[in-house]
Amino acid sequence: MGDGSGNFAPVWPDQTGISVSGDATSLTTTDFNNDGAPDLFIGVNAAEQITFDHAGGTADNTLCLRLPSNTPPGTQVTLTMKDGSTLPDQTAEIHAGGGYLSQSARLVFFGTGRNGTKAVKEISIQFPNRKTLSKTLSQLDKSGRTFRIHGAVP
Numbered sequence: 001m002g003d004g005s006g007n008f009a010p011v012w013p014d015q016t017g018i019s020v021s022g023d024a025t026s027l028t029t030t031d032f033n034n035d036g037a038p039d040l041f042i043g044v045n046a047a048e049q050i051t052f053d054h055a056g057g058t059a060d061n062t063l064c065l066r067l068p069s070n071t072p073p074g075t076q077v078t079l080t081m082k083d084g085s086t087l088p089d090q091t092a093e094i095h096a097g098g099g100y101l102s103q104s105a106r107l108v109f110f111g112t113g114r115n116g117t118k119a120v121k122e123i124s125i126q127f128p129n130r131k132t133l134s135k136t137l138s139q140l141d142k143s144g145r146t147f148r149i150h151g152a153v154p
Contacts, residue, residue, distance in 0.1 A: 022044045026042065029041075029105075029107075031146070037062060061114060062109055067107070073128075075093070079110045079120060080124065
């Protein structure tokens with residue numbers, strides 16, 4: 001469970017408020033309702049898939065970044081925090097695999113802590129061909145709470 005300052009502690013399933021019976025095989029984070037907050041999709045063998053919509057509260061401590069649909073697997077996205085921030089830099093990687101729901105959506109979520117996006121210095125995207133794109137949040141299109149990277153992948 002996150003404490004809002006970049007630290008996490010293990011939590012037993014019954015303490016999370018998320019209970020899945022049966023053979024849960026996969027979990028992916030996405031944004032079903034385009035509100036910029038992370039929602040969960042859980043795949044279950046021989047049963048209905050389960051969704052959990054982020055409800056209540058705000059997503060002000062989360063940065064949602066939508067990448068172009070042609071972003072290749074192996075792309076790394078790094079969120080760099082401003083000097084003096086108590087949060088560490090964070091990196092996410094776009095995956096493609098052979099298991100249940102193992103391919104990443106082109107939607108990446110980062111925790112930004114209590115200061116929200118004000119603590120973010122820049123976002124860097126390194127593609128598998130080693131080309132890098134770096135942007136500040138003010139250089140990105142914003143729709144609600146979701147920032148978007150547009151254009152062709154280099």
